Amino acid sequence: MCFMAIDDLDEGSKKDKWFLDSGCSRHMTGDESKFAFLTKRNGGYVTFRDNAKGRIIGQGNIGNDTSSLIKSVLLVDGLNHNLLSISQLCDKGFKVIFEASHCIIKDIQNTKTIFMGHRCDNVYAINISKYDGHDRCFSSMHDQSWLWHRRLGHANMDLISQLNKDELVKGLPKINFQKDKVCEACQMGKQIKNSFKNKNFISKTRPLELLHMDLSGPSRTPSLGGKSYALVIVDDFSRYTWVLFLSQKNEAFYEFSKFCNKVQNEKGFTITCIRSDHGREFENIDFEDYSNEYGVNKKFRLLELLNKMG
Structure with missing residues (x-):
């Protein structure tokens, strides 16, 4: 590195200003009080213009x-x-542009001016303390994008990019939001427990002893008959599956009751137990009355029950 001609500046000016140096290979200072975070080192030197060396500490x-x-x-x-x-x-x-009276530091991606330095006694200097934290010029773009990912409740980068494009969040910087690493918090939050081991035997003894039910929808495109929901019913013994199509969620009980009458007559067995999640389409007075009248036991998925308890 080489020193610029800044020795003629008064001591107070030098303490607050940072000088842009094209011959300096790294940012550096001798003032320990300026550091917000510092890791001490023992070893390494920088070489000055007169071949003297300064120890990196x-x-x-x-x-x-x-x-x-x-x-x-x-x-x-x-x-x-x-x-x-x-x-x-x-x-x-970043892009550094030098003019006769000043210099400009710009973000290459959006050409936004981040910092402006002024020429004084033939050197260019910036007073860092005068700038607030909205534009952290020297932080890497990578760190800033993930900082906003955390600020916005760990929203995915595609969503943040859309918010940025439509200017829906005040103060959101114009940077490129890319998923270039794994967020540990997101990874932990999406982890699930190990699956139960597969059983190599059938625990039920006959068809219709246990039925699993779930409702999906609404689909983006209704069917030709105007159906947007699908009620899926699986027999635990045979794994046979029925799919009933609904126009509205509140049709679930009506379609289920028709299904029960039909399938019990066809198979010659009665339904003993039904298992579902805690969806309001299954957890209501109609299903309660049906269970009490016909002696059908209602169960919920173990995972859903644990979530409700915990």
Whole structure:
């Protein structure tokens, strides 16, 4: 790295400003108090313009909750200036433009101006503390996209991209939201318990002893007869499956009662037990009265019952 001609600046100015340096390979400072997070290191040197060496004693992030964050900054023993590496900015996906009186740091993806530095005594400097946390220029785009993923209740990236496109969330930055890693919280939240081991025997002794039921719908496209729901009934003994099509969910009991009369006459067996989830189409007064009148035992899926208890 090489030093710029900044020695003539007063000490107060140098303490608050960060100087853009094209000859600096990494962001670096000698002021430990500027770090919001710092990991001490023992080893490594940077070489100055006069071939003198400065010992690297730490690495971390500069900034706080109200000022912009600079990542991967080296703490160099004895360094009297705050230096920003132009090459490191470019590697992070930013464009640095120099004019006669000022310089501009832009986001390449949406050409938004993130920071503006001013030329003073032939060097370009930025006062980081004057910028708030809305535009964290030096944070990687990767980290910022996942930060918004967490802020929005772990919404998927496709949804956040659509919110961004339609400008439905105030303050949502114009960055590219891509699912480029696995969110540990989402992964844990979607985990399920191991499945029960398969049984190699039939626990029921006859047809209609236990029926499993579930209702799906509404479908996006109704059938030609105007049906949008499907009531699926499975016999536990034979695995035989019936599908009854409904126009509305409240038709579930009416169709089920017709089905019961028909199938019991056809098979010569009575229905002993029915099992379903806690859907309102099954858990209502009509099904309760039917169960009490005909002695049918109602059961719920074990997983649904555990969820209700816990």
